[in-house]
Amino acid sequence: MSPHDLTLQVIQQVFNGVSLGSIYALIALGYTMVYGIIRLINFAHGDIFMVGAFAGYFATAVYKLSFFPALVLAMVVAALTGVTIEFFAYRPIRKAGRISALITAIGVSFLLENAGLLILKPDPRAFPEVIPLTVYNVGGLIVNNRQVLILAVTFGLMFLLQWIVRYTKIGKAMRAVANDRDAAHLMGIDVNQVITVTFALGSALAAAAGVLVGIVYNRIDPLMGIMPGLKAFVAAVLGGIGIIPGAMIGGFVMGIVEVLVVAFISSGWKDAAAFVALIIILLVRPVGLLGRNVGEKV
Amino acid sequence: MVKKAVGLFLILFLLGGLSALAAEKVVKVGVVYEQTGNVATFGQSAVNATKMAAEEINAKGGIKGVGRIELVIEDNKSDAAESANAYNKLIFKDKVVGILGPVTSTNTLAAGPIAQQAGIPVITPTSTNPRVTQVGDYIFRACFIDPFQGRVMAVFAAKELKFKRVAVMPEVTSDYAMGLCQFFKENFEKLGGKVVAEEKFSTGDQDFSAQLTKIKATNPDAIYVGSYYNDVALISRQARQLGINVPLIGGDGFDSPKLFEIGKEAVVGHYFTNHYSPDDQDPVTQKFVKAYKAKYGQTPDALAALGYDAANLLFDAIRRAGKADPKAIRDALAKTKGFKGVSGSITFDENRNPVKAAVILQVQKDGSQKFVKKVQP
Numbered sequence: 001m002s003p004h005d006l007t008l009q010v011i012q013q014v015f016n017g018v019s020l021g022s023i024y025a026l027i028a029l030g031y032t033m034v035y036g037i038i039r040l041i042n043f044a045h046g047d048i049f050m051v052g053a054f055a056g057y058f059a060t061a062v063y064k065l066s067f068f069p070a071l072v073l074a075m076v077v078a079a080l081t082g083v084t085i086e087f088f089a090y091r092p093i094r095k096a097g098r099i100s101a102l103i104t105a106i107g108v109s110f111l112l113e114n115a116g117l118l119i120l121k122p123d124p125r126a127f128p129e130v131i132p133l134t135v136y137n138v139g140g141l142i143v144n145n146r147q148v149l150i151l152a153v154t155f156g157l158m159f160l161l162q163w164i165v166r167y168t169k170i171g172k173a174m175r176a177v178a179n180d181r182d183a184a185h186l187m188g189i190d191v192n193q194v195i196t197v198t199f200a201l202g203s204a205l206a207a208a209a210g211v212l213v214g215i216v217y218n219r220i221d222p223l224m225g226i227m228p229g230l231k232a233f234v235a236a237v238l239g240g241i242g243i244i245p246g247a248m249i250g251g252f253v254m255g256i257v258e259v260l261v262v263a264f265i266s267s268g269w270k271d272a273a274a275f276v277a278l279i280i281i282l283l284v285r286p287v288g289l290l291g292r293n294v295g296e297k298v
Numbered sequence: 299m300v301k302k303a304v305g306l307f308l309i310l311f312l313l314g315g316l317s318a319l320a321a322e323k324v325v326k327v328g329v330v331y332e333q334t335g336n337v338a339t340f341g342q343s344a345v346n347a348t349k350m351a352a353e354e355i356n357a358k359g360g361i362k363g364v365g366r367i368e369l370v371i372e373d374n375k376s377d378a379a380e381s382a383n384a385y386n387k388l389i390f391k392d393k394v395v396g397i398l399g400p401v402t403s404t405n406t407l408a409a410g411p412i413a414q415q416a417g418i419p420v421i422t423p424t425s426t427n428p429r430v431t432q433v434g435d436y437i438f439r440a441c442f443i444d445p446f447q448g449r450v451m452a453v454f455a456a457k458e459l460k461f462k463r464v465a466v467m468p469e470v471t472s473d474y475a476m477g478l479c480q481f482f483k484e485n486f487e488k489l490g491g492k493v494v495a496e497e498k499f500s501t502g503d504q505d506f507s508a509q510l511t512k513i514k515a516t517n518p519d520a521i522y523v524g525s526y527y528n529d530v531a532l533i534s535r536q537a538r539q540l541g542i543n544v545p546l547i548g549g550d551g552f553d554s555p556k557l558f559e560i561g562k563e564a565v566v567g568h569y570f571t572n573h574y575s576p577d578d579q580d581p582v583t584q585k586f587v588k589a590y591k592a593k594y595g596q597t598p599d600a601l602a603a604l605g606y607d608a609a610n611l612l613f614d615a616i617r618r619a620g621k622a623d624p625k626a627i628r629d630a631l632a633k634t635k636g637f638k639g640v641s642g643s644i645t646f647d648e649n650r651n652p653v654k655a656a657v658i659l660q661v662q663k664d665g666s667q668k669f670v671k672k673v674q675p
Contacts, residue, residue, distance in 0.1 A: 009515055016507035124528050126560040135541055142514075142541045217504045219532055219560055227502055262508035267498040268470060270508070 008140045013263040014256055019147045019216075021255020022154035026209035027232030028239070028247035029161065030082075030202030036178045036242035037198045039098060043105040044085060045206060046229015047112035052078040052207020053127075053220045054120060060128045067130045067215070071153070074211045075204035082203025083196050091192070116222025124221040127214035146216045157208055158248055161201065165244065170197055178242070234278045240288025249289060253277070323365030325622045327352070327612065328388035328397040328418075330381055330409065331605075333373040340401045344423055344605030345371060346594050348398055351609035354589075361617045374400055378408035385409040389416045395622045396420070396612050401601060403427035410437050419628040421612050423604035424573070426550070427473065431650045436628055438650045440608040440639070442675075444474060447549045447571045448481025450656045450673045451522065454569070455547060456489035458671070461519035464547075465495040467509065467533065468524040472501065475524035478549045482522050494518050499529070506536050513542070520544050526551040530568075531561030538564045545569060553600060558665035568661045569670065574603040574641040575657045577669035586640040600641075607639035642672070 027049055034042045055077035059070035089108050093100050134145045165171040176184040177194045185191050213228070214220050231254060239250025254274055261273035285291060329348055332341030352367045360366035370392045372384035381400050388394045389412065396419045400406050403425040413420045414434035421438045422430060428444065431437045455461045464486060468479035483493050494516040497509035510533070513521060521537070523530050523546050534546055545567045552570035576587045576597050586606060590598040598606075612627070614637060619626035637644040642655035653675045659667040 005515065009511065012511050013508060016505075016511055020505050020507070124556070124560065126531075126556075126562075129562070133539060135539060137541065142539075144539045146539070213504065217532055218535055219504070219528065223502075224504070228504075259508040262497070263512055267509050267512075270498075270503075271500060 009263070012141055013259050015141065015143065015147070017256035017259035018252060019150050019255070020259060021235075021252035022150055023209050023213060023228065023251075024232045024235045024254050025248045025251025026154055026157065026205045026212075027228055028236040028251045029158075029244065030206045031233050031236040032239070032241055032244060032247040033174075033198050033202045035236070036244075037174065037181075037195055038090070038094070038101075040090065040101045040105065041233070042202075043102070043229070043233075044108040044112055045202065046225035046227075046232070047109050047116070048078050048082055048085075048203045048225070049206040049210045049213075049228060050116060050220070050222060050225035051081050051112065051210070052203075053210030053214045053224060054116075054222075055207065056211035056214055057125060057127055057220055060130050070130065071208060071211050074207045078203040078207030078210070079200035082199040086195065086199040091195075113223055113226070120222050122222065124219050127218045127220055129218075131215055150212050150216060153208060153212060157205060161205070161244070164201070170194070174198060231274055234274055238278055238281050238288055240291035243288070243290050246288055246290035253289070323360075324368040325361065325365045325616060326368050326370055326392055326394045327609075328385075328392065328394035329369050329371040330374050330384045330388070330397060330399040331371075332376040332401055332405070334375050337376050337402060340424070340601045341373070341376070341399075343599050343601040344399065344401055344608075347590065347598065347602040347606035348609045350590065350593055351606050351613065355613050361613060363620055364616055364622055367613065370394055374405060374409075376402075376405070378405050381405040381409040382412060385412040389413065389418050394418065395616070395624050396627055398605075398608050398612060399423070401425065401605075403430050406430050406437075407433065410434070413437070417628075418624050419612070419615070419631055421608040421631070423608040424601060428477070428651075435632070435650065438611070438631055438646065440604045440611060440641070440644065440652060441573055442654055442656055443651050444477040444549070445481040446675065447656060448478045448483075449485040450571050450658070451547055451549070451569070452482050452485035452489060452491070454571075454658055454671070454673065455520060455522075456486055456491045459520070459569075461491060463492050463494045463516070463518045465497065465513040465516060465518040465521045466493055466524070467497050467499065467506075467513075467521055469526075469529060470498045470500055472525065474549075474551065477524075478551075479522065479524035482524070486522075499525075501529075503529070504532065506533050507540065510537050510540050510542060514540055518544060521546050523548045524551075527554040527557040528560065531557050531559075531565060534561045534564040534568065550600070552661075553659075553667075555665070558661065563663070565661050566663050569658055570661075571656045571673075572659050572667075573600045573656070575659055575667070575669040578657060578672060580642075580672075582638050583640050603640045607641050607644065610639065611637060611644065 030045050034040055052074045056070050056074035059065045059073045085108055089104050093104060136143045173189045173194050176189055177191055181191060235250035235254040236247045239246030257273055257277050258270055262270050331344045352369050356366050370388055374381040374384050388397060397413055398421055401424045406422045406425040407430055410433040414436045419436050421440055423440045425439055426441055426444050431439055466479050466483055469475040495513045497513055523533055530552055547569045550572050553572050557565055587598060615627050615631040619630040635645045644652040644654050647653050655672050655674045657672050658670045660670050662668050
């Protein structure tokens, strides 16, 4: 392989990794936001991603919506699902301790998966082709419009989230609750409302990831949330759980590491690599990549 | 004189009674298929075809000298434990002389030892895992095994398609896939071809872009994918998105309408090995396809064809054994030679695996499968 080909391949693989990583990043954001606010690892989050993918599927396949309306609808459906779950499953036991909440989250995850198998059937479905594929060849680098779309939507949503957290009143309240829940409560912030909004935002981002996966990979099934959910959780921890920019960086690092391992070590090591990366990070920097930065906790 | 007449009458009466009994003689055959549950369509096709085979024999008065066929049909609910239960019932309560089914390797492996111990011959239509018949000398199958599929595609790719460089993509978490890829690779290299890349993936993977980018750099003539239709469809789409325009090739795991449903135009042109094609112009095959269509109103799939062959293999062995004795039937079955089945001519080797032809199919623009070629072993 000539040096030029090698460079091209590295660039191609990194690009593949970035598009894969943006999916992880979108899901990781939900994990990290919920953790930041109520110190709960919401294990049902991967399944919210699945709910979003199916909402997008029904919006496009049954109601014939185009991409953006379907995306928005899926985000709304998932946000409502997330808020409902929080209200019925997590809120009643909020004072019962973190282990109870964690186990409830695992229970909700199983509930969503098995309800999905029952109602939606285990057979994988083909996601409708709402965006016709165009493949571009940029000096040997193969890029397609769907990958560009993934990146555009991901970055757009990330900026939107940053804006909400930094510059809106509710964002300010979220930061306050993340910092010190009791003090925020004493200052007159409606903590329950903040938690609801956090779940809604996190779930909506996961749903966006679900719809993007549906469009790019074209196959969805009720158990599709398990592996991406797990990897996104790793990404969130890797970046420093509770820290928003950490989840973004963690997601991209995960995607790129996975792809580079396949490219230059062995495809058999792909899944192992992500978890090895996690172990190394936890050994070297237990707080995650951005852990020591004071970055706003949400 | 009167005494003599009465005696003669009695003898005649007894003889008549005996012949009446002979006419009513039945031979019980057990059938265990996956009629509900996960792989329900597989079992339903096999049951339909088995019933058809039995009716055809019984319409001719049953098996000569042995009796009419009576099927005792059990549903194993696509479950290994239920398969074992069904075997116990059929063998110890119904006293069947032979059992057909189940269709999947896992279920046959679970139930097989019961029949082996009781000395009841079994034929499974489609359990392709090599271990299935290693349970014992009473277990047979009507389909070829995975090493053979791998070899057939290797020969076809090297000799007919003149491919020189092929990349291999095995699903590492599936024995079926690993076996297929290994045998493809061995045979393709033996024929002078080169396996330019071997890129693995796991069950449930969605993203194959890294593996495919690597494969693309090796510039292959085709990619041999050891997996089932779902993953094959995804890999095809992502390959096209990366600008890889060579066909994917593989085994019977490609055979599902879902392949085209998910993969769309990306799967057009793929080649795969399968057990049978309804377009095969062999007269035995065509007769079966016509009869099945007339009876059930649909084109028989590979499961129906192999279910039909499994049933007829057993009936043929009972006929040759000449009696409803499981041991004699097993021995006759083991000697099966050149049996004319719907899925080709069947001869058992010493491991009770059929030596038979495979067909090669190609996916067409409308999602149908074109019969390309029949490959004799």
